[in-house]
Amino acid sequence: MSDAAGLAAAFEEPAFVPYLAAGDPDVEASLEYVEALARGGADAIELGLPFSEPIAEGPTIQQAVVRSLEGGMTPERFFEFVEALDVDVPLVCMTYYNLIYQYGDGEPVVPFVERAAEVGLEGFVVPDLPAEEADRLRAACDEFGLDLVFIVAPTTRGDRLAAIVERVSGYLYVQARLGVTGARSDVSGRTAESLDRLAEQAAADIPKAVGFGISSGEQAAEVVAAGADGVIVGSALVDIVAQGHADDDPPGVVADRLEAKARELKQGALAGAQRPPRPEGT
């Protein structure tokens, strides 16, 4: 576990960590939307840098990726986007490894991390980079003081979990269910199971944020009540962007909806902390 403390600080109280694809559906609106999330109570924000083959995403985020790419998003424009943002919560770049690898000249990976640090990003989530392949990125993150978040799946156990815990910093992204991203109306029983498993590991003292399928304040509350340190919400928010785009709603109106949704989710997370802890072993 790295000692970079940036992201972990966001989890002092039950945290709400939203995700949006940067530049969806265009740069200007997208800036407004991210700022709306911050206003709504986000404790940290995951910003997607779109990759053409988003194998870990469900249809909702896939479409967001397509919109952003069609709008001309590139890694460099992504960094400019981050620079242009007026928010004061930590920002995490969520992207696929090939974009990190190809950026800039010289030693692969380093230029991307250096530039990320320069624009003020606090860390990365890279869904197609397993811990075993992550040493190069981990080293660069250490060099520039950034966090590297890993996803833990319901199926992750034993040695694999140990390899992740050894390399993670910032927070652990706990995947609530098998499958890909996408809003769902129930929260899997597996979340609790995963949190229990993590509690038993050396992972005890890193914040655990649960994501994949959370779409309401009530779900956020349940997840936090089950022991999570925070909730990650993506598709439910991207849905709002997509709907607004489809209906040609003014960006201001969409931004208001996002802010309201953010508020609901943040409140849910806070409310969850007030609920009685789960009985052992459920």
Added chain:
Amino acid sequence: MSDAAGLAAAFEEPAFVPYLAAGDPDVEASLEYVEALARGGADAIELGLPFSEPIAEGPTIQQAVVRSLEGGMTPERFFEFVEALDVDVPLVCMTYYNLIYQYGDGEPVVPFVERAAEVGLEGFVVPDLPAEEADRLRAACDEFGLDLVFIVAPTTRGDRLAAIVERVSGYLYVQARLGVTGARSDVSGRTAESLDRLAEQAAADIPKAVGFGISSGEQAAEVVAAGADGVIVGSALVDIVAQGHADDDPPGVVADRLEAKARELKQGALAGAQRPPRPEGT
């Protein structure tokens, strides 16, 4: 060689032997057409009893066969057709072996020949019955005093020719060219070759009628000049029937055309006999 003399008698002078499919395009018109050919000078007439798979015929006669079958022609109706004809030249039934074989009850082949004799037919041409398979039909013909004509092809030689000559009676149908029936504007050089070959065989004293592709008086003359005892003409006459049918001409008009064509061909045959004989070996 059988000693039945009926058909051979038709070749006392250079003979014209026309072919028509009985019942083409319908029974009534067809009767009129056959009678017109007799008036035009036919020395014998080949009447086709249509078979559904006329493998030895070209497109012209195939279509005639189809018209006749569609008009309801059957072997029994064919015999009635022959009975209804008012002509005084010998009539030959040209058909395929399966119709002869299937007719009537009891010993195959015999009922057909018996009935043919009854209605006054003088002989048969069966293009799909090679000499080797013909003993049964030959015997029945002998029994009822009918002739059995065989076709000799440009490629027929040696043993095969001997087998044919041994079984033939009436006349030899000398095929002018390889291939199937159908009018053509030239007469094959092979005709002369074939006639020479036949002259060398024991076949010297049976009439040789040349057919396949003859369509004009001039061609008839050439063939007779080359040594033939007669000409057989089918497709050129069937063409007249087909054209009349297609144009919806009154049967009387078509019959007149047939009679005129018959006259041309008979005159050609006669004229051929006046020409100087071919130089040896051409």
Added chain:
Amino acid sequence: MSVEKKFGDYGGQYVPEALMPAIEELTDAYERYVLNNEDGFMDEFRRRIRDFGGRPTPLERADQLSERYDREVYLKREDLLHGGAHKLNNALGQVLLAKYMGKERIIAETGAGQHGTATAMAAAHLDLPCEIYMGRRDINRQRPNVFRMRLNDAEVTPVDVGRGTLKEAISETMRDWARTVETTHYVIGSIVGPAPFPAMVRDFHSVIGEEIDRQFRERFDEPPGAVVACAGGGSNTMGTFDAFVDGDAELYAVEAGGSSLTVDDEAGVAPHSASLSTGEEGVLHGARTKLLQDDHGQILESHSVSSGLDYAGVGPELAHLVDEGRVVPTNVDDDAALEAFHRLSQEEGVIPALETAHAFGFLEAVAGPETTRDRELPETVVVNVSGRGDKDLEAVVEETDKRDLENAPSMEVFDG
């Protein structure tokens, strides 16, 4: 060995005189090259059918069918032969023979296009010009096979007479041959036509049964109890049976029962193609055999969902073996053939030709869960998979759509 011209009273050479010399020449070549391996003809044939054709084809245990029918069911996989059917055995043999005979040109008829494509492949392989006669109607129904022939550089000549199907194409090819016999060989597509074709075509296909015999004995140390093959003209049938005729195996020839066995004599139409089971003796396309014909001897129009079985005649040797009681003729209707098609595709992962499916329809009829026949099939059965079904996909989808079959998959995926 001497050339078999007749099988009992069946067979013979009922052809126009103009063809007889060619047929005698062919008979002579068949005897020398095929029967006596002159100039190593058969060695070359065996090498080419192995390297070009893909022989031997496997004998595969059909696990699901064996369970379903509670006996050992084996598949002879002729569908894996180059071109997708047994047809190449004969086409390659005859084209090679034409080459040995010094012929310069190949012609053939085709109905569904299977024999035409096999002949075109063989002619391309052996570098001989080739012309295939095909009814206009068939050309339009069988586009992929026409493409294949053209791609192999064969001429495809449309036959416009009559209904534009196989019968007309055969007659037209005979006409071409009558014109060109001196330089041309006519590759007949089944064990039909004048001698020596029926015996010769059988000989080229008899490798099927020889392989079965060897492959089966390697597993069981004895020959199979029953051998089953579909029968149109009967080439895959006799190719499969030949090695077993002198033994004890039961031999089942499965014909196309079409939509019904009742003939419409008035219209000249048989709604089936079961000449072996229901036909009568007669002469067609050069041979005496069992035929579908009306009372007058006119040939009936035959019908079957499978165009390769859709023929009014059948090989004279099969007719003879049926009369002798050595081969059991039977038939399966269109519906049962389609169901068998789906069953084999789903349960064994082998999509058969519709022709082949008839053989499996018979298995279901005599040994399936709802069998209505009381024939007791032996414990071990080999079925010849005469061809693959790729050529039949559109037809199967269309025919399945018209019916209410038990096991038909939906094709809804296209609807979106």
Added chain:
Amino acid sequence: MSVEKKFGDYGGQYVPEALMPAIEELTDAYERYVLNNEDGFMDEFRRRIRDFGGRPTPLERADQLSERYDREVYLKREDLLHGGAHKLNNALGQVLLAKYMGKERIIAETGAGQHGTATAMAAAHLDLPCEIYMGRRDINRQRPNVFRMRLNDAEVTPVDVGRGTLKEAISETMRDWARTVETTHYVIGSIVGPAPFPAMVRDFHSVIGEEIDRQFRERFDEPPGAVVACAGGGSNTMGTFDAFVDGDAELYAVEAGGSSLTVDDEAGVAPHSASLSTGEEGVLHGARTKLLQDDHGQILESHSVSSGLDYAGVGPELAHLVDEGRVVPTNVDDDAALEAFHRLSQEEGVIPALETAHAFGFLEAVAGPETTRDRELPETVVVNVSGRGDKDLEAVVEETDKRDLENAPSMEVFDG
């Protein structure tokens, strides 16, 4: 033997964490069953690929091509494998492995439908439910293959996102797998994807090269001078090369040169699929390999007249062997591939898949009468005929029509 996870720097396991346990389980099963023949897995595989698949496939001397190129040209006839392409080697191997692993369900992606049909056949054969993801656009372009999959009882699930082609289908299949890993095995269709797929898929295909080696030595007592195979993902390629990597034979991997090698960076489009010859290192679909990508690392849309080669990546092992100088990467454009397609069809009577045609296009380019390259090809060459062209007939006719090719047959026969 131990599992190869990397080939030099290429390969690895770049997949979402949720898939890692399944991949570890698979790695373990691969090691036990495939590498160590536990429970006789490889024996059963070899038996089934023989009896169900039709192995060994022949090695055939191409008489006309040998003459044309003035050297000994041999064809490895994978087109005769059940289903019509090499694909079954891998599909059958993986489905059988899934069965040994106790999986209850099979999924796979498909582009042109070749891998999908092979997987559907194997799943039907081994009685496992099967679902194939296929882009909507591909579904409508490849009707016959969709029919075949449905007939084998596989679900075919249309993928509507994006352009509805292979790339989207792969991503969608990975998503299904991420959801269902515990009970489902994902049968990847080439030597791509995360370890252990590249090594495992190669191992199932390596029988191709082993047979070539044996068959060639039977004739020449030495290995061939050169071995040529087309390369999309590279499964037929490595299957053919594997037995020769440690020897001296020259190994040529022929990619799709498409209409041009010039990339349109603005549109994100490569008008070719030559990732091995022109691509750069990157990470795609679970592996580090050579890719077609823009300056930012976004994957380019690839193009080829042959849909089976139309992929922006390539197997990591091939990328490594190219870097090592052991495999020579080369490419052939659409026009030359079509000409080669017609040449093989006309001169050898073998209608190849369009993918395969590229390998023959290379032969023409280096050894043909108008060769422009000065590479001197060895005296003996084996070309892998990875598949047959039946699936490509409509496409070939259409693409040929658009061009002015030297040797295209006319399809006028349909005009009447």
